[in-house]
Amino acid sequence: MAQSKVHGIISSHVRRGLKSDRTEELLRAGQNNRYITYMPGDPTSKHHHAAVAIELSQSHARKIRDPMTAGTILDIRVLSETTGTKVVILTEDSRGRLTKMQELSPSTNPASQNLTLVYRPKSDQYPDGHYDVLINNQPVSIDGKGKSCLFHALARGLKPDDSEAEITLEADRLRRVEADALLSHPGQWEPFIKRKEWTQAIRGGEWYMEEGAGPPKKKIKETKTRLKKEVGKIEFYKNWKKYAIQNPGTGQFINADHQPPVSSIIEARKLNQNSKLAEAMLEVATTSSPLKSSLVQNVHKNHGLELPTVYVPKEVHRDFPSTKTGAFRKHLAKAISTDDVVGTFKLTILGSMVRFRLKNNQNFNVFQSSAMSKTRLSTFEMSFQQHSRNMVQNWFNLMKGKGVMTNNHLSTITAWIDNKGYNNQNDPHRNQVSSLL
Known part of the structure; x- marks a missing residue:
């Protein structure tokens, strides 16, 4: 103790x-x-x-x-x-x-x-x-x-x-x-x-x-083709860990981004233990239904092994609001704790954009320092709409039968993604995230 x-x-x-x-x-x-x-x-x-x-x-x-x-x-x-x-x-x-x-x-x-x-x-x-x-x-x-x-x-x-x-x-x-x-x-x-x-x-x-020696593995190098192949994949974090071990070098240019962040899900349950959305997400994270409260502490310790992630360029990942801004993660936790399903996923998507796209009057990274930086950003943004759609669909599938995320929720969020609501400067959720940066 x-x-x-x-x-x-x-x-x-x-x-x-x-x-x-x-x-x-x-x-x-x-x-x-x-x-x-x-x-x-x-x-x-x-x-x-x-x-x-x-x-x-x-x-x-x-x-x-x-x-x-x-x-x-x-x-x-x-x-x-x-x-x-x-x-x-x-x-x-x-x-x-x-x-x-x-x-x-x-x-x-x-x-x-x-x-x-x-x-x-x-x-x-x-x-x-x-x-x-x-x-x-x-x-x-x-x-x-x-x-x-x-x-x-x-x-x-x-x-x-x-x-x-x-x-x-x-x-x-x-x-x-x-x-x-x-x-x-x-x-x-x-x-x-x-x-x-x-x-x-x-x-x-x-x-x-301190593992013992094994046969040498050829390290994977970052290329435009490799980026295009990897960026946007939806995988459980535990599968990413295996993949990164089997494909050494991948972790040097790709990160697996938890969407929503692990800390926001855990914080949501602390804010409201009666939150159905937080409970459903933690059931996914602990592979237990009904939720075994004793397993919740492991979700933080093992960094959400059973939670889904999106593969994104490492350099780009470093500039997400969800990575950089603690106030954003708390704001997202509040949305989860109040069972605001639509708001939760809109905020999750906005939190996985690069910051200068949300607020361009700050000294944020604009990814123009090198040709590879431009390629990373371009590859990520070309994938953005589709992998956001896939991420929401994946969560819908994982929480099916838990009485939390309905078909109407899914349709509303998907329509917002299809209409690129995340780029709409009058969107209230976008403005909320921008104000936190």
Whole structure:
């Protein structure tokens, strides 16, 4: 409880002081990482959502038995606890010196053995990161082990004199040992697995998960053709995360924009717990119907994994009112809280325009600094009408049967989009957004 309160205070300062969603995401990634590393575990704990705990443990156990699944800090923690091993993780600093990055120890019993790993961050040599092991204060390379480099490093550290064939068998055995531990004590490991998933859902969160090496993937480069192909796609945020991992480099020029923003949906429920629209949106966000209130806190922590997003150019995304203006997000939250369906989606669409289109007498980015900036803006605006229409239709489909969004609502909003009401300078919703910039 104390840790949660401290994290809340720190996050609040970050939001007010730095006004950076990116910084806040990295802060959450670091907090989740420290929880996995240091929070004591109780083998006798029984989570009040037993079915959830069992499902999470079974899912991760299945993955970790697969030699194509890379190990992370979570797997080190489980094996540290299970084998009674203190594991120190070193990494090289800017001068090439080995410095301590993490230290994991069993929380239930004193460590019976010590082991030191050397983590190699992502680089040209190690596109996905890599683990070696320190034996007698000398780094021992773990070469050509692909996704199993972490488990081979652990096996070599535990049995330094074994042959390569024996180490391969030991690495496989460690995967099974971990899987059995997860299945034996699902209540103990459920919060750790959750935080691992939350961290992987955060842009940049992989910095904190320390995955082992995998086959190099060719990075996707930004081109006019690629922009045209990606911009305007409607996808759940969880699918975007998978797509970005499978297509490295995409996140350098494309962002997945939550429409409406996650914070507005959560704030709406705080403003009015009887809001049917806020409840329906949170049912989508938690995949629970009726809404399970206990799951709402996860929507913020995992940044709305189950919510739909629109793919937009990264540079353009940085200049949306929904990205830049806290007052806009609060105004949108109020519309959601009062069950104003038409107003909510009109504001959502206006909040996903570049600011100079809404208020051109300010010093806003006009995207003329380079040919690529012009291309990004042009591609986005050519897609705007259609992807706004698709976004509203998608929400209508997701909330069908919840008694919130009617066919009349959909027709009214769609007609407004078709008539480009968002460009009408006499439109009251447009004027509301403009006044907040």
